[in-house]
Amino acid sequence: MSASRHRLGRLIGNAVLLAAVATTLAPLLWMLVTSLRPKQDVFDGALPSALTFDNFSAVLHSVDIGRQLLNSVIFAGGVTLGQLAIGIPAAYAFSQSRGRWSRWAFAVLLLTMSVPFVVVYLPNYILLSEVGLLDSHAGMILPQVASAYGIFLLRQHFQAFPRAIVEAARIDGASEWMVLWRVVVPASRSAISALAIFVFISTWNEYVWPQLVAGAPGMQTLSVGVAAFASEEAGTQWGSIMAAATIACLPTVAAFLALRRQIFNVLLEGAVKG
Amino acid sequence: MAPALLLFGAFVLWPIARTGWLSLHDWNLVSPDREFVGLDNYSELLGDPDFHRLLGRTLMYVAIGLVGGFLLPVGLAMLTLRHAGRATGVYQTLLFVPTVITTAVGALVWQFMYLPSGGPVNELLDTVGISPVNWLKDPSTALPAVGVVGAWQNLGFSYMIALAGLSAVSPTLLEAAELDGASGWQLLRHVVLPLLMPTLLFLATTAVLHALPNVFVAIEILTSGGPAGSSSNLLYDVYSNGLRFFRVGEASAEAVVLMALIGGAAVWQMRLIERGVTYER
Structure with a gap:
């Protein structure tokens, strides 16, 4: 039975x-x-x-997809490189120091992770307009580089790295900077590239922030451009709107299907390993 | 570490502090005069029936987030662990696809799905004799319609996390609970549930924390919070009040209230994690 x-x-x-x-x-x-x-x-x-x-050729005729692709690549690439450049040394420093002060700094960092980014959009928008960075690539990228997620994730990895090897390198006279870039980073290559893939795709997919600070036609990313195209068409030409939507989906869906193992790993470590 | 702290200072901590400071002012973002009004923005909010309604809608979104980001994915994950076997990876991949497309596109697709005449949702309902609904323009359906879009885009994410969290519990245990006929329910209650409890609590708090950010773009594209504010929530209102209507003081006060609520939830979640919610993979 x-x-x-x-x-x-x-x-x-x-x-x-x-x-x-x-x-x-x-x-x-x-x-x-x-x-x-x-x-x-x-x-x-x-x-x-x-x-x-027909719908696809209509979209390609009326929208500068090439320009938008380029903006998306600059935005996502800039944020990814920036997060790695900032996050790797910070994560290493947090993984090595045991002091009270750095524990506090890390706790604050963790707390900022749960503040929805939207909450700081308004003050950041004001800040960017004050320094004249609206509708610029730097303005889009810089605030998004300050993300705790990568630091949090890499710290976990660096902490798991055998201390004996780090000590041995130090005894051999390597500076902290050399230990990090010559020893720890090469050994964590897979974790770092998985993080990079994840940050790239999620930045690529962002909509509200790039639309807010870089909505000018020449600065639009692919996500912003599709939405702008849809509202110009005012809900009439659904065939071409859906064609534009399909075009916007293709890069990330293809990247996901090719790289899903890395993406799942990085999400799981961030979410579950807490 | 220094450059990281500098950036965080400039683009996260300073803006948060500034939000607190702006919440004590009356300002329209462009005018040179910014009037200090003390706690007026807060007392106005607390006495405003619109704000109470907004909090109610926020709770509705949290409830939808719990169903779509907790109950549904946990149920599906349990089914998967029990029955899917080698197909697990296929389910995981396919359910994740909406999560990797940009939220703006996800919302656009649903704008089409919800079209009052000729939209697939209404066409489908028509075949079972339900008359067309103007989903996004009717105050009674706009919120759930938008909530569904957010849940749809994030199901793959919470399903994947649930799958990993629950697979840490031995499947033979689940089987034992089921096979042991009469005392099955008791086994479930006294053995399986306590074992799963830390995971379930973690998933539930994550669902709560993600509930508002997950529907943000859907609201922006599909309804802009309307009609008559019926599909807005606290997070969206911070944005639209501040950046569409330029009521900076009021928006900042709302942001402070929101951060206090989220901070509480986040601290609670961190406590849960500290109590030992860790898994081997």
Whole structure:
């Protein structure tokens, strides 16, 4: 009895999971189908009468996708490099020092992690406008470099690094800076690159911040550009809006499918290893 | 460490302090005169029925966040651990796809899904005889409709965390609880649940902390908090009050209230973590 009951449970369990997957992916499939439909039959039932790339060429004609891609790469790349450049030394310092002062600093850092970034948008917007960095790449990037997540994650890694090796390098006369870049960092390459992938993708996907401080047409990132395109089209040309949405999804979905193991690892360490 | 602290000082700590200072003023972001009003912004907020409604809506979003970011993913993760076997990775990958697309695109896709005439959601309901709903323009449906979008985009994330957290508990134990017929429920209550409790608490507090940020872009794109503020929440109101209506003092006071609430939740969560919620992988 238990074998057949088990098989039934397995069947039902997987059916529920498949239903969840189907429901989750349905809106994206709908986006894809709509983007490939001829303009006139956007609302004609589930199955398209024909497939066409007209919507895509319409988007490519009216939007400077190349410029937006470049802005996205600069934004995401700048934030990623900045977070690593700042985060690696900071994480190492936190992992080595045991003092009261640094424990406090770290606790404050952890607390800032749970403050939604939106809360500091207003004062940061004021700050950027005061120093004249609105609608500039530096203005978009700098405030986003101050993220505790990477420091937190790398500190965990550096703490797990065998102290004996660090001590040995010091005895051999290596400066802290050399220990970090020649010994600790090369040994943590996989953790660092996983973090970089994660930061890059999540910065690439940001919308509110780049839209707020760099909304000028020449400065728009891909996410901002798609939303701007959609509101210009004012909810009429759904075929081309969905084509623009598809274009905006492609890079990150492709990157995710290729790099999902690293992404899952970095998320799990950040969330679960606490 | 110095450059990190400098950046944090400039773009995180200083803005937070400045928010506190601005909350004591009346200012419209551009005017040269900024009037010091003491705690007036706070007393106005606390006495304002609109603010009470806003807090109620904030709680609604937190409730949706708990269902979509805790109950649902934990349920799915339990099913996966019991029944999915080698398909686990496939489920994990597919459910995660909405999480990796930009939130702006996710919201745009749902704007299409929710179209009052011809939108897929209403078309689907039509086949079972339910008349069309103007999801985003009707004050009674806007909040849940937006909440669904946020939950949809983040399900993959919480599912993945739940999967990792729960797989730390031995599956044979779950099986034992189920096989042991009569006392199964008791086993579940007295053996399995206590073992899972730290993980579940961690997931629940994470869901609460993420509830408002997760719906932010969906609100911005789909409703801008409307109609008549019916789909706003405390976090979104900080943003729209400050940066759309330029009521800097009031927005800053709201931000301080929000940070106090979040700080409390975060400290509570850190306590939970310190109590030993760690997993081997």
